[in-house]
Amino acid sequence: MGPSTHLLQQMTIFVTVFTGGGCGMMYYLMQKNFAKSEYYRLAVEHLNTHSTAMASLGAPPLKVHNIHLSDRHNHVDHTSAQLKIPVTGSKMGGYLYTASTRDALLNRWCLQQVTLQLKTGEIIEIFPATESL
Structure with missing residues (x-):
């Protein structure tokens, strides 16, 4: 039997939050590098x-x-x-x-x-x- 629907939903939420946080951090660091240049x-x-x-x-x-x-x-x-x-x-x-x-x-x-x-x-x-x- 495969993974439960609840587990798949939790994994989807985790990946979405992790990816969004990573994109936000990348944007912040790029802006900071521009401001320091x-x-x-x-x-x-x-x-x-x-x-x-x-x-x-x-x-x-x-x-x-x-x-x-x-x-x-x-x-x-x-x-x-x-x-x-x-x-x-x-x-x-x-x-x-x-x-x-x-x-x-x-x-x-x-x-x-x-x-x-x-x-x-x-x-x-x-x-x-x-x-x-």
Whole structure:
């Protein structure tokens, strides 16, 4: 006689919970790795120092959200990184678009471009800096 229906139901529930937990943990770790990366941190730091962009968002406080892993704007390989980072302030939200390349000699990431696109459609160039000092 084969396994009982009750046992099969318990196994199904266990496998479902285990798989869901594993997927959730993988998603969390991937987001954490992005947030720790040099190309991500440099872009957010430039946003934090850009007074016009921060005022448009209504920041501080600035909230940086998880990137959408399936978004076609997000691409990272050994030599380049391109991200679309969701950000919000108290007045407005938008996306921080960033492009970086890896300097092989220095083994560091170098920003090429950082742009904030607000939900209204307004685009603010953050790096290279266009804000007058």
